[in-house]
Amino acid sequence: MTGPERPVERILVVGAGAMGSQISMLCALAGYRTEVFDVSPQQYEAALQALRPRLAGMVEKGRLREEDSEAAFARLSFVADLDDGAQHADLVIEAATERLEVKQDIFRRLGMAAPAHTILTSNSSTLASSHLAAASERPELLCNMHFFNPALHMECVEVVRNPNTSDATVETVLQLARSLGKKPVLVRREVPGFIANRLMGALQKEALGLLAAGVATMEDIDTTARTALNHPMGPFELMDFVGLDVVNFISEAAYGETGNPDDAPDPQVSALVQAGKLGRKSGEGWYRYP
Ligand SMILES: NC(=O)c1ccc[n+]([C@@H]2O[C@H](COP(=O)([O-])OP(=O)(O)OC[C@H]3O[C@@H](n4cnc5c(N)ncnc54)[C@H](O)[C@@H]3O)[C@@H](O)[C@H]2O)c1
Incomplete structure (x- = not known):
């Protein structure tokens, strides 16, 4: 056969x-x-x-x-x-x-x-x-x-x-x-980020925008995702879990493919990565993991 x-x-x-x-x-x-x-x-x-x-x-x-x-x-x-x-x-x-x-x-x-x-x-x-x-x-x-x-x-x-x-x-x-x-x-069709990373990216983008605009703290944004949307982790907690270098890499790949500035890596995430703060795996990202 x-x-x-x-x-x-x-x-x-x-x-x-x-x-x-x-x-x-x-x-x-x-x-x-x-x-x-x-x-x-x-x-x-x-x-x-x-x-x-x-x-x-x-x-x-x-x-x-x-x-x-x-x-x-x-x-x-x-x-x-x-x-x-x-x-x-x-x-x-x-x-x-x-x-x-x-x-x-x-x-x-x-x-x-x-x-x-x-x-x-x-x-x-x-x-x-x-x-x-x-x-x-x-x-x-x-x-x-x-x-x-x-x-x-x-x-x-x-x-x-x-x-x-x-x-x-x-x-x-x-x-x-x-x-x-x-x-x-x-x-059914190849799109950058497939389904899950696109959904995650959309939520992260909004969370990062709210934080940058001073609308709420990251703790309160995470709490809202957990208690209002029933997500097991908030977007900042999730970024730390996945690894901020990975988050950045996914954005870079999407941006490289689409050329859409909306897909470009977020400067707040890039700054953390440059400082070696990669999330849970490095002991610190958005949060500290003693
Ligand atoms: N880590 C994640 O969260 C995650 C989630 C989903 C998908 N992925 C994808 O899975 C793949 C692997 O990611 P990972 O996190 O396991 O990476 P990793 O760095 O932990 O493992 C990669 C492995 O590939 C080996 N390797 C390198 N070149 C090779 C070659 N020519 N032939 C055989 N082995 C080779 C390395 O020695 C290493 O052991 C990537 O394509 C990544 O996009 C990763």
Whole structure:
């Protein structure tokens, strides 16, 4: 059987960082034989060290059985060579560093090494898959599969089709996301930020505008989002959680693509980033995290 009608049994995840490690564990937990490739082999041990306590926590809370956790780790393996991993895969989820030339090189190699039926997806937040179509030489088997951080827990997956993605590819990727326990949404056309980051960007923009105009403090803006809109976090808290460098990067990418000054990075956020205040991960952003 060729093409995406073939059932997905083996998955290759490219990149074992914050996203790739959890995405690969999601696949292993759902029963897929999962291989992971990273250019930095030390990432493998780091990924395992991050995953073990997370799964132990799930077992402790009764959300996962001990034997299922062990079986998932047994289904997960690391490969030393991208081409080797690609040769066995029915579907690839690329979660490598967010740089176009890095991803184009990966998709060029995947396009050559993977079997003809293999679907190629990218978890990129800002690079739509049409940027990778020429490199992969299989645009109909290509789309974005955008997970959210932390991927083990966040339910949304945005499946973003490029103008050439086939209906069968879309259906297979939606089905895969459901089988991972996610609630996928379909983005029918490539737009910067897809759905979630656009919604988040709109709320952040308004919050930053209110703060800059002195209308309210950031604490009161966050409180309003939580208590009036029922958001679990206010926009400033969320920016600190995501990372202010990431927030800035998403704006830069959108601005680079649209040229619309409304999409340009906010100077208040840029100033914090320049001062090394990146949010929770650096101990300080809008708020302090002692
Ligand atoms: N962090 C988030 O909140 C988030 C959320 C959704 C999507 N994403 C997307 O996920 C992707 C990865 O982000 P991350 O936060 O996991 O980054 P990360 O820096 O934690 O991990 C990236 C990994 O890619 C590896 N890598 C670099 N070049 C490679 C190559 N040529 N082949 C294989 N591996 C390579 C690095 O060694 C690193 O381990 C990016 O495209 C990003 O846009 C990130």
